[in-house]
Amino acid sequence: PIQACLFDLDGVLVDTAKYHFLAWKRLADELGFEFTEKDNERLKGVSRMASLDILLEVGNVQLDEASKIALAEKKNTWYVDYISSMDDSEILPGSLSFLKELKQYGIKVALGSASKNAMMILNNTNLVPYFDVIIDGTTTSNAKPDPEVFILGAKGVQVSPEYCVVFEDAEAGIEAATRAGMRSIGIGSQGTLTQAEHVVSSLAEMSVEKLQRIMTR
Numbered sequence: 726p727i728q729a730c731l732f733d734l735d736g737v738l739v740d741t742a743k744y745h746f747l748a749w750k751r752l753a754d755e756l757g758f759e760f761t762e763k764d765n766e767r768l769k770g771v772s773r774m775a776s777l778d779i780l781l782e783v784g785n786v787q788l789d790e791a792s793k794i795a796l797a798e799k800k801n802t803w804y805v806d807y808i809s810s811m812d813d814s815e816i817l818p819g820s821l822s823f824l825k826e827l828k829q830y831g832i833k834v835a836l837g838s839a840s841k842n843a844m845m846i847l848n849n850t851n852l853v854p855y856f857d858v859i860i861d862g863t864t865t866s867n868a869k870p871d872p873e874v875f876i877l878g879a880k881g882v883q884v885s886p887e888y889c890v891v892f893e894d895a896e897a898g899i900e901a902a903t904r905a906g907m908r909s910i911g912i913g914s915q916g917t918l919t920q921a922e923h924v925v926s927s928l929a930e931m932s933v934e935k936l937q938r939i940m941t942r
């Protein structure tokens with residue numbers, strides 16, 4: 726049976742994608758090109774600098790490394806400003822009750838996020854107490870699809886990868902889970918998360934009973 730659940734943050738537990746989008750769009754506006762919600766899909770689960778590279782590709786803009794770092798910092802200042810007023814009303818449906826149930830059953834819970842702002846989001850939404858281990862963009866050096874974030878999470882809760890399941894909304898995150906030797910449940914649509922073992926539309930569809938049932942091989 727599954728002994729640990731590893732959660733991605735953005736798109737799984739909270740919807741911060743809309744704030745990332747607002748901040749990236751503001752940057753594109755300043756640089757003078759269009760950036761759409763469809764373009765924004767490509768940034769999900771991707772690290773900050775890799776996201777900037779995709780944005781600049783959309784705008785067909787070439788810049789040196791120092792300018793890129795400055796732009797990424799600018800975007801982050803706006804993003805942090807947006808998320809600083811988040812509260813627990815922005816936790817996605819079903820997340821809280823599933824996290825509580827996992828605790829009741831003694832199933833370990835870890836965060837595996839690419840975000841360097843994960844702690845601020847968890848603090849503002851009062852989610853910190855639900856995690857045994859928190860791995861985020863400040864503790865990892867290799868971005869998803871590299872499995873590092875989830876391997877560190879499993880080590881932290883001392884559960885071997887085969888008994889871990891990763892909840893992810895991004896294709897890169899599902900790939901990271903697979904490369905870590907873990908099970909995976911995609912949050913979203915089957916059409917985009919083709920590599921996930923199972924796909925549900927949100928955590929509202931999850932329970933511990935269902936988890937153990939669908940994860941039986």
Ligand code: B16
Nearest residue numbers: 734735770771773838839840841842
């Ligand atoms: P930051 P996740 C990811 O969070 C986001 O999905 C992605 O859009 C973002 O670029 C990345 O974090 C880095 O975030 O700029 O705050 O460090 O889905 O891995 O929880």
Ligand code: MG
Nearest residue numbers: 733735736894
């Ligand atoms: Mg995500």
